[in-house]
Amino acid sequence: QVQLQESGPGLVKPSQTLSLTCTVSGGSISSGSHRWSWIRQPAGKALEWIGRISSSGSTNYNPPLESRVTVSVDTSKNQFSLKLSSVTAADAAVYFCARETYGNGWYGDFWGPGTLVTVSS
């Protein structure tokens, strides 16, 4: 059974960079059959897709965030990471990582439990 776990600071200062890591267990991140994504959810609000990466490093990002987002993969550690620069209060949210599988489009079939990120000085 694949498991994902987010880790990283729960508190980030405004204008700084948010950095999170997702560690995958029970399966290889090098599998070409899957993509690895980040999704966030502000308190009481809907889900927002941030971006995804393949095991080869190919990325796709949500355009409103694209100038501030970097998703990377470390196959040796079976991890992928999210960096979001110049954060503001609007970036406070629960951040989820997920494995995506292809049907008629990539959907999230396994998710991490999520990690709360607060933006405050």
Added chain:
Amino acid sequence: DIQLTQSPSFLSASVGDRVTITCRASQGIGTSLAWYQQKAGKAPKVLIYDASTLQSGVPSRFSGGGSGTEFTLTISSLQPEDFATYYCQQLSTYPITFGQGTRLETK
């Protein structure tokens, strides 16, 4: 961007009821749609992908339908564990987008 509008946003129902949630896309997406269930404080769980394919392990009381711009998620007989928030997600076109959610509450 493709906008997804779910209706209703809130739904009150009782155990044993049949309920249907609708997701409308602002442009056609074929069958590139997934449905998720999210309970408070938990990660979303996929129920349906490709608009109508039941994810492995999901009870058969859940079903999905539709194509193009209109989609449905139906729960044939509500169980106590089904009270949660439900989201649709379009998988067709970047940026990937979610609906605003439907909160299913006990009547």
